[in-house]
Amino acid sequence: xxxxxxGAEMVIRALxxxxxxxxxxxxxxxxxxxxxxxxHQDFIKHVLVRHEQGAAHAAEGFARSSGxxxxxxxxxxxxxxxxxxxxTDALMDSIxxxxxTGQVPTHLIGSDAFQECDTVGITRHCTKHNYLVRQIxxxxxxxxxxxxxxxxxxxxxxxxDIPKDVQxxxxxxxxxxxxxxxxxxxxxxxxPGRVARAVALMAAARRPVFYTGGGVINSGPxxxxxxxxxxxxxxxxxxxxxxxxxxxxxxxKSWLGMLGMHGTYEANNAMHDCxxxxxxxxxxxxxxxxxxxxxxxxxxxxxxxxxxxSINKNVKxxxxxxxxxxxxxxxxxxxxxxKGVLINADALTKWWAQIGKWRARKSLSFKNAKDVIKxxxxxxxxxxxxxxxxxxxxxxxxxxxxxxxxxxxxxxxxRWLTSGGLGTMGYGLPAAIGAQMxxxxxxxxxxxxxASILMNMQELxxxxxxxxxxxxxxxxxxxxxxxxxxxxxxxxxxxxxxxTAALPDFVKLAEAFGAHGIRCSDPALLDDAIMEMIExxxxxIFDCVVDKTENCLPMIPSGKAHNEMLxxxxxxxxxxxxxxxxxxxx
Amino acid sequence: MNAPAAPLSPYSSALGKSNxxxxxxxxxxxxxxxxxxxxVGLFSGRGYNIESLTVAEVAHAEHLSRITIxxxxxxxxxxxxxxxxxxxxxxxKVTDLTLRGNAVERELAxxxxxxxxxxxxxxxxxxxxFRARVIDASIESFVFELTGAVGKIDQFIDLMxxxxxxxxxxxxxxxxxxxxxxx
Numbered sequence: 168x169x170x171x172x173x174g175a176e177m178v179i180r181a182l183x184x185x186x187x188x189x190x191x192x193x194x195x196x197x198x199x200x201x202x203x204x205x206x207h208q209d210f211i212k213h214v215l216v217r218h219e220q221g222a223a224h225a226a227e228g229f230a231r232s233s234g235x236x237x238x239x240x241x242x243x244x245x246x247x248x249x250x251x252x253x254x255t256d257a258l259m260d261s262i263x264x265x266x267x268t269g270q271v272p273t274h275l276i277g278s279d280a281f282q283e284c285d286t287v288g289i290t291r292h293c294t295k296h297n298y299l300v301r302q303i304x305x306x307x308x309x310x311x312x313x314x315x316x317x318x319x320x321x322x323x324x325x326x327x328d329i330p331k332d333v334q335x336x337x338x339x340x341x342x343x344x345x346x347x348x349x350x351x352x353x354x355x356x357x358x359p360g361r362v363a364r365a366v367a368l369m370a371a372a373r374r375p376v377f378y379t380g381g382g383v384i385n386s387g388p389x390x391x392x393x394x395x396x397x398x399x400x401x402x403x404x405x406x407x408x409x410x411x412x413x414x415x416x417x418x419x420k421s422w423l424g425m426l427g428m429h430g431t432y433e434a435n436n437a438m439h440d441c442x443x444x445x446x447x448x449x450x451x452x453x454x455x456x457x458x459x460x461x462x463x464x465x466x467x468x469x470x471x472x473x474x475x476x477s478i479n480k481n482v483k484x485x486x487x488x489x490x491x492x493x494x495x496x497x498x499x500x501x502x503x504x505x506k507g508v509l510i511n512a513d514a515l516t517k518w519w520a521q522i523g524k525w526r527a528r529k530s531l532s533f534k535n536a537k538d539v540i541k542x543x544x545x546x547x548x549x550x551x552x553x554x555x556x557x558x559x560x561x562x563x564x565x566x567x568x569x570x571x572x573x574x575x576x577x578x579x580x581x582r583w584l585t586s587g588g589l590g591t592m593g594y595g596l597p598a599a600i601g602a603q604m605x606x607x608x609x610x611x612x613x614x615x616x617x618a619s620i621l622m623n624m625q626e627l628x629x630x631x632x633x634x635x636x637x638x639x640x641x642x643x644x645x646x647x648x649x650x651x652x653x654x655x656x657x658x659x660x661x662x663x664x665x666x667t668a669a670l671p672d673f674v675k676l677a678e679a680f681g682a683h684g685i686r687c688s689d690p691a692l693l694d695d696a697i698m699e700m701i702e703x704x705x706x707x708i709f710d711c712v713v714d715k716t717e718n719c720l721p722m723i724p725s726g727k728a729h730n731e732m733l734x735x736x737x738x739x740x741x742x743x744x745x746x747x748x749x750x751x752x753x
Numbered sequence: 754m755n756a757p758a759a760p761l762s763p764y765s766s767a768l769g770k771s772n773x774x775x776x777x778x779x780x781x782x783x784x785x786x787x788x789x790x791x792x793v794g795l796f797s798g799r800g801y802n803i804e805s806l807t808v809a810e811v812a813h814a815e816h817l818s819r820i821t822i823x824x825x826x827x828x829x830x831x832x833x834x835x836x837x838x839x840x841x842x843x844x845x846k847v848t849d850l851t852l853r854g855n856a857v858e859r860e861l862a863x864x865x866x867x868x869x870x871x872x873x874x875x876x877x878x879x880x881x882x883f884r885a886r887v888i889d890a891s892i893e894s895f896v897f898e899l900t901g902a903v904g905k906i907d908q909f910i911d912l913m914x915x916x917x918x919x920x921x922x923x924x925x926x927x928x929x930x931x932x933x934x935x936x
Contacts, residue, residue, distance in 0.1 A: 299787075479833065
């Protein structure tokens, strides 16, 4: 058996040895040798996207829904720069990606050659790590290291930039087992002393709340299982970030709903009034904290995170535990079980009673209508008609994303794929393609807005080519709804450039791409139309014509605290919601 | 309609406000292309200060370089800088020498002074007092080499200014903890 092969063959071999079966990509001059190596094998399936940004988001969707690393293969220059948005998205949301980029031959680097760009320079700030492989001897090690770095510790995107001459060069391949990273060894177990202190704080807490994030999902399904176990031991209320939805089931007794800017009244008030906050795999993003100097002023804060830099970054933490969520949650449960630590049941009963009062405000309620589809109602019906199925939901970014987060309820991790940190319009369709590739039999729905879907709609062609039955459920209000909402709140209703005056006919658009198009604008016909979408065994664009002026509530206006929420029906408050200082914020 | 202003939380971020401290960080890194750009890019991207930065290979066989960074900020930001640096994949170790206390810090400077007559005598006398060495001399100029703490070099430069300071080149701070243990 010979280990000698070309660099291009090494790429394919390394992918195979890493267990990769699906990659997303787009060919070009500087990756032709790798595409040639791809041609000579049939183990790895390549999905031809229509734009490299689509490849990156599809790889993210694949990764997020399967728990494996997503892989994309793009060419030099524009191939690499087009992938940058997707790489940044993956960095912000901690999604493991390996992005292989072609590069001009080493002797041309720095000469402003055709389709040359400084890929490692450009992607240095939007990757967890990146490599330019200048010699064939380094290639196998770098490829395996890339997978290690992408998937271990806090996951993230890794770029491997391979000049064309290195792809042609012949060298000796080394398998993944012989690769060990010199320096990068994340700490998985929490410090036992700190775990014990955390349990002591939890036992003494009178008004505790779990605040969990995407880190629980990144840690794997076992972390979600352990989280549920710990919550059932303690009976503490739990809220989650946008990225963490599904780690704890929405039907669970302790579930308060999502927190943050568009979170529920009960979740945000519980965060504000708690005396102990247990943050698990969450990062105190500004969409979560609201006004920092009024963020949960009376609480002790425990923060469990694999990334030490997350702890004390935005908010001062009393007890930081660096470790993987799965490990630390298990450690916490072990201490609870071993010591039989009791929680403060009386105080907890009172706390739940208080939470019940907040819940009674029904902050997600909305006024339904007979003559027009309310977007919230559309998501509710979609949920009711798909919940019993094997469903994955992706979204674009904006109002529809928040309505989906509020009104679609998740029972399991890895079922909800959304662009949280970067807020990338155009994420949902390619992510749905990635999720469908990972789960061919599942029902994959992109809950979209009519503006977002236009950002990456070229991927409809990809969906058509691979006969992927993804469903694109567009809440069409003809506006960039969230922009419109902010213009209403902040700029006296001057709707500058947020109305789309020339939208395509989405039904005809579907037909043009060989997909099925459905339009519905009547609430009475909505259920049947949704069923038609579900039962059509091909790509479907559902143009759901909704109320154009509906606002996404509840809302913490920018610059305000958790207990200063705008609730539905609070029209006067909405008028006066944001002061000059808040206007400066995003 | 708005709720009364909540009391200020003791947990609020003090970033960019008061209690600015100057810290010296020692960073051991793989000597690979781009590693300095990663470190510098981290500081610029996240808005941290660099007061001084030195870098050179310190172990050839192991491909290790040592970067010494002097930075200024509130304690919370300094702690964050340390963690952000540790997150970079090619970084082996980050030590806050200021936090550890009592490190030795030295900088080397070259100072060019031009002048004639008594100014030359004065420059040489001061150089001797500061233990600066003359590493180049011409009829109307000297280049002094001075090694020492930052303040000492600042002071020497101030003294040279009225005499005929032409230009200064400084290395930035190199630093090491005292005692038998490594960083």
